[in-house]
Amino acid sequence: MFAVFKKELRTYFNTLSGYVFLGFFVLINAYFFSNFNIGQGIPTYSNTLMYTLSMFLILIPVMTMRLFAEEARQKTDQLLYTSPVSVSKIVVGKFLSAAVLFLIGLIIIALFPLILSYYGEVPFWETFCCFLGYFLLGASLISVGLFISVLTDNQIVAAVGTFAAVFFFLMMDGIIESMPMDTASSLAFVAFIIFVISFVLYNGTKNIIVSASLFAAGIIIEAGFYFYDNLIFDGIIIKVLNWFSVLNRFEGFYMGVFKLSDVVYYISFIAVFLYITVNTIEKRRWR
Numbered sequence: 001m002f003a004v005f006k007k008e009l010r011t012y013f014n015t016l017s018g019y020v021f022l023g024f025f026v027l028i029n030a031y032f033f034s035n036f037n038i039g040q041g042i043p044t045y046s047n048t049l050m051y052t053l054s055m056f057l058i059l060i061p062v063m064t065m066r067l068f069a070e071e072a073r074q075k076t077d078q079l080l081y082t083s084p085v086s087v088s089k090i091v092v093g094k095f096l097s098a099a100v101l102f103l104i105g106l107i108i109i110a111l112f113p114l115i116l117s118y119y120g121e122v123p124f125w126e127t128f129c130c131f132l133g134y135f136l137l138g139a140s141l142i143s144v145g146l147f148i149s150v151l152t153d154n155q156i157v158a159a160v161g162t163f164a165a166v167f168f169f170l171m172m173d174g175i176i177e178s179m180p181m182d183t184a185s186s187l188a189f190v191a192f193i194i195f196v197i198s199f200v201l202y203n204g205t206k207n208i209i210v211s212a213s214l215f216a217a218g219i220i221i222e223a224g225f226y227f228y229d230n231l232i233f234d235g236i237i238i239k240v241l242n243w244f245s246v247l248n249r250f251e252g253f254y255m256g257v258f259k260l261s262d263v264v265y266y267i268s269f270i271a272v273f274l275y276i277t278v279n280t281i282e283k284r285r286w287r
Contacts, residue, residue, distance in 0.1 A: 004093030061159035064145030126256030133253020136266035143273035194218035
């Protein structure tokens with residue numbers, strides 16, 4: 001794993017991608033720092049980080065598009081997957097290389113609030129929490145980009161797919177607000193979730209009887225809850241989608257509130273996408 005990590009991190013700086021990322025990341029942060037913190041005398045750097053979240057739409061694809069897509073294009077992925085290193089270690093090594101590159105960018109811009117401290121009082125705890133949340137949010141989106149890079153051998157396709165996925169996650173709160181809250185829509189949504197779980201089970205086991213039984217049992221349980229108390233389903237779409245909102249969890253860090261549950265959420269989010277990335281590669285190997 002460490003060998004893969006070193007190779008990928010070295011590749012970032014042997015090509016333009018690492019320098020493009022760091023240069024663009026620092027430049028945009030410096031622009032907002034000079035305009036808001038210096039120009040308007042705002043001592044809180046958290047606002048500046050919040051304004052730069054839209055950069056993820058470009059920076060995450062730049063970091064992740066080549067991680068697996070380039071290996072597939074050059075046909076070196078077979079050599080990689082037949083090496084003594086396990087697939088999980090390869091995936092984690094590539095993820096850590098992108099996460100460390102992102103962390104290097106954060107360490108550089110951490111100089112900005114230090115500069116502010118020479119001219120006034122800076123809320124360091126709030127700033128630290130915001131930086132931590134910013135890193136966890138970025139690492140979560142990196143895991144998404146890593147998964148999308150596995151699905152194609154074209155870097156451009158991987159970049160466009162990652163852009164769309166990052167846009168979806170960043171716009172999740174706006175999407176949630178437009179979701180219906182009526183019981184009929186909620187019932188259909190729950191039935192769809194049950195179908196997806198059953199399909200994932202079938203995809204992994206190829207056992208149609210077990211998958212169909214799970215789906216039927218899920219629908220029966222859903223119907224039972226509906227007849228017991230149909231108010232349970234009111235607004236369930238919003239409740240479920242709120243759980244997937246990465247920005248919703250970031251708001252606590254932005255306000256300087258540290259919650260262990262939010263840290264666990266981001267780590268779990270990353271673990272899930274790394275798992276499905278490993279699972280996708282394993283299925284491709286045995287196919």
